[in-house]
Amino acid sequence: MEISPSSFGPLNAYLADNKAMPKAKPAATSKTKLQFLQKPSCTTCRKAKAFLQGCGASLELRSLDEQPLGEAELEELIGARDYILFLSTRNELYRSRQMNEHPPARREAIRLMARNPNLIRRPVVIRGKRIVLGYDEAAFLDLLK
Numbered sequence: 549m550e551i552s553p554s555s556f557g558p559l560n561a562y563l564a565d566n567k568a569m570p571k572a573k574p575a576a577t578s579k580t581k582l583q584f585l586q587k588p589s590c591t592t593c594r595k596a597k598a599f600l601q602g603c604g605a606s607l608e609l610r611s612l613d614e615q616p617l618g619e620a621e622l623e624e625l626i627g628a629r630d631y632i633l634f635l636s637t638r639n640e641l642y643r644s645r646q647m648n649e650h651p652p653a654r655r656e657a658i659r660l661m662a663r664n665p666n667l668i669r670r671p672v673v674i675r676g677k678r679i680v681l682g683y684d685e686a687a688f689l690d691l692l693k
Contacts, residue, residue: 580692581606585672587613593671596683600673603692612665619662625672625679631657633681636669 582600584607586593600607617625626634631654635642641664642648652660661667673680673691680687 580604580675581608582691583608583610583672583674585610585612585617585668585670585674587611587666587670589613590670592683596671596673596688599683599685600688600692603689605692612668612670616665617662617668619658622658622661625674626658627677629679634661634669634672636667639664639667641667 582605584597584600586597586609588594588611597607597609622634632651635647635651635657637643637648641660645652651657669681671682673688675691678691680691
């Protein structure tokens with residue numbers, strides 16, 4: 549699913565310049581290396597990791613618990629994308645601040661994600677300038693092309 553800055557899309561947001569979704573499960577080449585930002589105890593992250601490794605992808609793992617993203621890294625990662633899509637709607641802070649009804653400004657959202665890594669939708673899977681947030685098999689397969 550292609551996401552535009554004004555789109556809030558489904559939970560498993562696919563943030564890339566993608567074409568048609570693949571129908572078959574391609575084998576990743578030995579050169580397919582993906583950055584995988586995760587919380588190791590997160591079941592969605594573990595499921596995504598197993599799926600990608602099952603496809604033959606080589607993952608460069610980063611635990612957001614042990615190596616949280618700083619504000620500058622988040623700015624670079626989000627770029628011109630809609631920052632709202634990077635917020636985990638399941639997070640307690642998201643719900644307690646009613647961010648679905650009153651989203652924070654970009655600067656505040658980035659500050660909050662840097663201080664509270666659990667506020668970042670996970671996993672974050674990166675290949676070049678393409679990013680997949682959450683668990684989305686079709687988007688993962690597209691990254692492996």
